Amino acid sequence: MRVHVIATATVAALVTLAVPGCTAASDEPRAPAAPGSSTKAPGSPDQALPAEAAPTPSPTQSYALSTAPRTIPAVREHVPARGPGWKPAPGARVVVAQGDTSALADEAKLLAGELRIAYGESAAPRAGDVELSLDDGGTGPPESYTLAVKDGRVRINGPDEAGVFYGTRTLKQAVQGAGSAPEGTVRDAPAKPQRGLNLDIARKHFTPDWIEDRLREMADLKLNQLGLHFSDDQAFRIQSDSHPEIVSTPHLTKAQVRQITALAARLHIAVVPEIDSPGHLGAVLKAHPDLQLRDVQGRAVKGAVDISNPASAKLIDDLLREYRPLFPAGFWHLGADEYQALVVRDPQASFPQLARAAQQRYGPSARVQDLATGWLNDRADVVRPSGKALKAWNDGFFAGGVTSAAKDIQVEYWTGKEIGARPPLEYLREGRNLVNLNDEYLYYVLGEPNQFTYPTGRRIYEQWTPLVLRGTTPVPAEYGKQILGGRLAIWADLAGAQTQDQVAAGIRMPLAALSQKVWDARTPQLPWADFQALANRL
Numbered sequence: 001m002r003v004h005v006i007a008t009a010t011v012a013a014l015v016t017l018a019v020p021g022c023t024a025a026s027d028e029p030r031a032p033a034a035p036g037s038s039t040k041a042p043g044s045p046d047q048a049l050p051a052e053a054a055p056t057p058s059p060t061q062s063y064a065l066s067t068a069p070r071t072i073p074a075v076r077e078h079v080p081a082r083g084p085g086w087k088p089a090p091g092a093r094v095v096v097a098q099g100d101t102s103a104l105a106d107e108a109k110l111l112a113g114e115l116r117i118a119y120g121e122s123a124a125p126r127a128g129d130v131e132l133s134l135d136d137g138g139t140g141p142p143e144s145y146t147l148a149v150k151d152g153r154v155r156i157n158g159p160d161e162a163g164v165f166y167g168t169r170t171l172k173q174a175v176q177g178a179g180s181a182p183e184g185t186v187r188d189a190p191a192k193p194q195r196g197l198n199l200d201i202a203r204k205h206f207t208p209d210w211i212e213d214r215l216r217e218m219a220d221l222k223l224n225q226l227g228l229h230f231s232d233d234q235a236f237r238i239q240s241d242s243h244p245e246i247v248s249t250p251h252l253t254k255a256q257v258r259q260i261t262a263l264a265a266r267l268h269i270a271v272v273p274e275i276d277s278p279g280h281l282g283a284v285l286k287a288h289p290d291l292q293l294r295d296v297q298g299r300a301v302k303g304a305v306d307i308s309n310p311a312s313a314k315l316i317d318d319l320l321r322e323y324r325p326l327f328p329a330g331f332w333h334l335g336a337d338e339y340q341a342l343v344v345r346d347p348q349a350s351f352p353q354l355a356r357a358a359q360q361r362y363g364p365s366a367r368v369q370d371l372a373t374g375w376l377n378d379r380a381d382v383v384r385p386s387g388k389a390l391k392a393w394n395d396g397f398f399a400g401g402v403t404s405a406a407k408d409i410q411v412e413y414w415t416g417k418e419i420g421a422r423p424p425l426e427y428l429r430e431g432r433n434l435v436n437l438n439d440e441y442l443y444y445v446l447g448e449p450n451q452f453t454y455p456t457g458r459r460i461y462e463q464w465t466p467l468v469l470r471g472t473t474p475v476p477a478e479y480g481k482q483i484l485g486g487r488l489a490i491w492a493d494l495a496g497a498q499t500q501d502q503v504a505a506g507i508r509m510p511l512a513a514l515s516q517k518v519w520d521a522r523t524p525q526l527p528w529a530d531f532q533a534l535a536n537r538l
Helices: 011-018 101-115 161-178 208-220 254-266 282-287 310-326 352-362 368-386 424-429 457-463 477-482 500-519 528-537
Strands: 077-080 093-096 118-120 130-134 145-150 153-158 184-188 194-200 225-231 270-277 292-294 300-305 331-335 389-393 409-413 434-436 443-445 483-491
Touching: 093 101, 101 118, 101 130, 101 161, 130 161, 145 161, 153 161, 161 184, 161 208, 161 528, 194 208, 194 500, 208 225, 208 254, 208 500, 225 331, 225 483, 254 270, 254 310, 270 310, 282 300, 310 368, 331 368, 352 368, 368 389, 409 424, 424 434, 424 477, 443 500, 457 500, 457 528, 477 483, 483 500, 500 528
Parallel strands: 093 118, 093 130, 130 153, 194 225, 194 483, 225 270, 270 331, 331 389, 389 409, 409 434, 434 483, 443 483
Antiparallel strands: 077 184, 145 153, 145 184, 292 300
16 A cells, blocks of 8 residues: 655644734735825815715725644645635535546545534535535545635535545534635545554543443544454454354444444445454354363463364364454454464474474474465455454564565564564565554553553643554655555453443543544644643543
């Protein structure tokens, strides 16, 4: 996926942002003189007094040069103009350009309801309306839009439905925050194509209503991915028809999942499912103890399946095939992190059955890590025919083996703390694309175990950028195009530490700050206090 970046704002836009409240300038046009009158002062020697007093001309209304709308994330370019701007008024409507109704009706109806104005189906635009349209040429970057306020109307145009939708989010926020949208033109697009939230519903059950509320919150912040981690040691949280024996209570039904993914699609958010394997499968192993990995002394290894046993692969592949159509968006997360056979001092000695299987498949120099890599590639082969982009956690990629992970699997980089974890530059130098889930800034771990602390919006806003993949040090900017974006991650390690409402409140400002930094990775113009006040107002 390409990263598209809008050029820096024009000089006029910069002036707009630097001068928050210009008044009418001295070169403002003056009211014309009345016919037959003189511009000279009455009583001057060469002015004859008229027989009757001339009518006093009405003054021409003047407007200050507009400033950019205050939104989260901030718009990347605003060309100012003079004029009254736009605000909802009686008789105003949201209409869709002829030929675009089937594509943009949902966006138009949503905006009309939010602004409490009418939706004008198949109506020609008129004064006071908001018009949505697709760019026939399709020349703009994906998810970009132009929002023009002029002559008492608003026009939102983009090369795709997502871009037009984000234009409606800008208009909604402008009206919510200031009562009106300013005169002028916004040109906007995201810096990163992947922007979102990761949610652990395996260790803590989150209700469908709560998840849908987060989707609406994300949409207003122009975020476009919800990662759904629904399988772990503690529970398996989505209905299964192929293996009902592994499903926990409570869980999401397939009907509920379809409702969630349908809402997400209308809000231009991709739901990214994750069945983590070959680790984090404790809930599956409760029903299938015969698949449990055991070490050379016969001790069970927590959450790990025996990847030398063909039955382990068959069960996971059954689940992958079952759930592929349930999640229609274009991504799939394969997991692959923290396989406990690979965190011991000598995996070959501790797990001789895995070492033998690796050598049988890849030759005498193969090691256990090669067998784990083969497991990842095999699961990728099951999902790949669906056309979905594939993802896996960074500690599921190994260096120095006789085989390597498929090149099309995106690296979801979360930590450099795990045993054997590699720094992000190693992946980038291999040419791999990364998504940033830096556990130093972006991990919201319930109960704050293992030295985790709840992330703050201020720290993300002031210190983090997509280049900061591990710890606090950014990678060189030359690798920026390989970093596809970032997500804030909620992990329910101590599920009872917070209620759903407390989680929602706790992530509100971190999520807003993240949205700013993945939409525009440059230093924000607003100080943190002003950004926080804006978030509270919106």
